[in-house]
Amino acid sequence: FISPQHVHKPRANVLPSTSQLKVATASPQITQADLASLSENGYVVIDNFLPRDLVDDLRDDILNLRSEGAFKEAKIGQDSTNELNTNIRIAETCFLGRNRPELLKLGENSIRDRSGGLYDILDCLCDSLSDLSMKDSATPLDRSLNELLYAYYPEGGFYRRHRDAIPNSASVLRKYSLLLYLNRDGWSPDKDAGQLRMHLDGGGDECPPGVQPNFLDVDPLGGTLVLFKSEAIPHEVLNTMSERFALVGWFNRPVSASDIANLGEGGN
Ligand SMILES: O=C(O)CCC(=O)C(=O)O
């Protein structure tokens, strides 16, 4: 039995009231300190990034899209190697993005599309992360390559240890991973579970032999935002004991000449 080396302890809820929010923080933003932490540690956990009413609206959006049949059983991998593997993942997903015809036909002024809604918030985040990427590696992000989806885990769901960016595959473009939790108020570790476990052991899909396990568990509380460097932090979703709601995204860098050379080499 391995006990966690660290458990992320959420700050007390310090959200201003809704009326203050409308004036003070029209769009939730991350701070320079959050960006510095992402740059130095490879990850950052931001409690209460999203106000409660937006969390509730986005979860309702998931429930609505599910009832419209917009969710599919999740596959693993990202490109043509996609496969269904229920040993690794039990979840349902719905791919998102402005102008997706299959979503637009389900309603136009959704909490994603509306002014100040999800896409606007993420655009703002993308600008901050692009500045960071520029600073750290002289490459801005390519907004047109970003990927975004809702993930719904039923009771008994999970997603075993994996990396989001795999060398010699299209996922190598993923620079920063985003997880934004949309669970109901009152999430509890005993009743609900399904924590995010970020592995800090320097390994890939497994802990390297002889290395002591080292991980950080994050409670998927509604409103919590997690950002990490996609290539640096293997992670998993522990078994859920009730339905679990998340938004998952990747902020991608542009394709480079060496990507094309590497894809050619690893192509078969
Ligand atoms: O739902 C989560 O917390 C993580 C999801 C994830 O790792 C992924 O979709 O790649």
Ligand SMILES: [Fe+2]
């Ligand atoms: Fe992941």
